[in-house]
Amino acid sequence: MIAEKQKLYELRRRPPPQHAAGDVALIYATSPVCRLVCACQIEEIITMESKALWNCIGEQTGCTKAEFDSYFAGCSFANAIKLKVLEVNLPALSRIELKTEYRFTPPQSWRWCHDLSKILEKR
Known part of the structure; x- marks a missing residue:
């Protein structure tokens, strides 16, 4: 849903660090x-x-109100990360390459990338 721009916010029970904005x-x-x-x-x-x-x-989270409420049940605060899809062609990397070179271990679905240029050089 994110790649198709149907979901603009990623929800998190715990917030990422504020300095992550821009990453x-x-x-x-x-x-x-x-x-x-x-x-x-x-x-x-x-x-x-x-x-x-x-x-x-x-309406921009990709989930229903019931799903949202269930996800944040028991939390005092809710966190959302606003995403802007970058128009880049990512290389086809194997699971082994993702794990050994970028410490990204699928099926994890999310990984911070401080240096996108390194991955784009793989194309």
């Missing part, structure tokens, strides 16, 4: 795709009470 995250699709599908720039990190967060961005 890049790599998105990996699990089976049957099993590859990096996109790179996204972190535009903003939002932390607020879950009801307020849903009212602000709910």
